[in-house]
Amino acid sequence: MAVDPLLKQAQGVWETLAAVPVSFPLVGGLNVVTSPASQLAPPSWTGIVVLGDSAIVTTPTDRAAQVLRQILARIPTSSLTSAEAVGAVLPVSEVLGPAVLGYVSRDGFRPVPADRCVERLAPGHQDLTTLVKSVPPEDAGESGMDEITSAAFVVRKGADVVAAAGFQVWPAATAHLCVLTASGERGRGLARQVASAAVAQALADGLLPQWRARPMASRNVARALGFRELGSQLSLRLNQGELRLED
Template sequence: MSVDPLLVRARGLWEALAGVPVSFAPSGGVTVVVSPGSQLCPPSWTGIVVLGDAAIVTAPTEVAARAVSRSLASVPADSLTRGDVVRAVLPVTEVLGPAALGYVSSDDFRPSAAVGAIEHLDPGHQDLRGLVGSAGPEDRDESGLEEITSPAFVVRDGTDVIAAAGYRTWPESTAHVSVLTAPRHRGRGLARQVASAAVAHALAAGLMPQWRARPVASRRVASALGFRELGSQLSLGLDHNKLRQDAVGAADGTAVPGSRA
C-alpha cells in the first residue's frame, strides 16, 4: 500500500509537539500518553489529534491518561474530535475545537492570481493593527495573524490594510498559515490572494504549509489553494476531581470506568 508523504510529514509534526515519544499507530486506533508539557493543547488539558485513521492523545496525568484510554478505546478515529462524542464518555468541562488540519505540497498547490498589488510588510508592522482591530476577538484569535514570523502579505484599500496573510514557523519545518480579512471586505477573494502569496513563500523556503481552521469559509479558502484536510484537532479541559473519584471507584468496584454519574 502506498504511503502518503504529506500525511507522514504531518504526523511527524504532531508527534514532535506531543512532548514525549509517541507515534501514530500504523494499523490505526488511538495511542494515549502522559505529557504535562504537550503542545497539542493548553497546559493541564488533554489534546487529541487525528491524522488519517490514527490518533494520538496527550493527557497531563496518569489518572487522566488511564481514563481517556479506557473511555476512547472503542470510539472510531473519525469521531474522536467530536465534542458530543467525548462529552458522552468523559467529564469534560471545556472544549477548544474541533479544528480541521489541512496541508499542501508543492505539487498540489493551486496559486491564486492577485487582482491588485500585494505588498510585503514586516511581521508586527503598525499598518496591520488597523486590520486586526477591525476584527472581533474570535476572528482575531482564530487568524493568529499577530503571531506570524514570516513577512505579512497584504492588500490595501487606499492606505488601509484590508487583508493579510503570513505564517509562523513551527517545528519540523512547518509553516502555520494565518489569514485575516476586514469584515466589510469579505467575499471578494482577498483571503485567497494573500494566503496564496504566503503559501508560495513557505513552499519556496522548503516548509510544509499547515492550515488549521474551524470556520467553513476559511476551510474553503484552503481547499481552493490545494490543501487537503488530513485530520482534526480537539482540546479538552477535564474535571480531574471527577477522574480521581472514578479511579477510586473503579478500584473498589463501586463505579463504572468512564462513568459521569
C-alpha cells in the same frame, strides 16, 4: 499499503508537538501518552489529534492517561474529535475546537494569479495591527495574525490594509498559516490572494504549510489553494477529580 507522504509528514508535526515519544498507529486506533509539556493543547489540557485513520492523545497526568486509554478506545477514531461524542463519556469542563487540519505539498499547491498588488510588511507593522484591531476579537483570535513570525502579505484599499496572511514557524519545519480579511471586504477573493503569497513563501522556505480552521469560509480558501483536509484537532479541559476507570 502505500504510504501517503503528505499524511506522514503531517503526523510527524504533531508527534513532535506531543513533546514525548509517541506515534500514530499504522493501522488505525489511538495512542495515549502522559505529557505535561505537550503542545497539542493548552497547558494542563488534554489534546486529541486525528490524522488519517489514527490518533494521538496527550494528557498531563498518568492517571488521566490510564482512564483515557480505556474510555476513548471504545469510540470510533473518526469521532474522537467530536466534542459531543467525547463529552458524552468524559467529564469535560471546557472545549476548544474541533478544528480541521489541512496541508499542501509543493506539487499540490494551486497559486492564485496575482490580479491585485500584494505588498509585504514586517510582522507587527502598524498597518497590520490596525487591521487586527478593526475586526471582532473572536475573528482576530481565530486568525492568529498577531502571532506570525513571517512577513505579512497584504492587500490595501486606499491606505488601509484590508486583507493579510502570514505564518508562524512551528517545530518540524511547519508553517502554520494565519489569514485575516476586514469584515466589510470578505467574499471578494482577497483571502485567497494573500494566503497564496504566504503559502508560496512557506514552500520556498522549505516548510510544510498547515491550515487549521473551523469556519467553512476559511476551509474553502484552503481547498482552493490545494490544501487537503487530513484530520482534525480537539482540546479538552477535564475535571480530573471526576475521572474514573470503568469496571
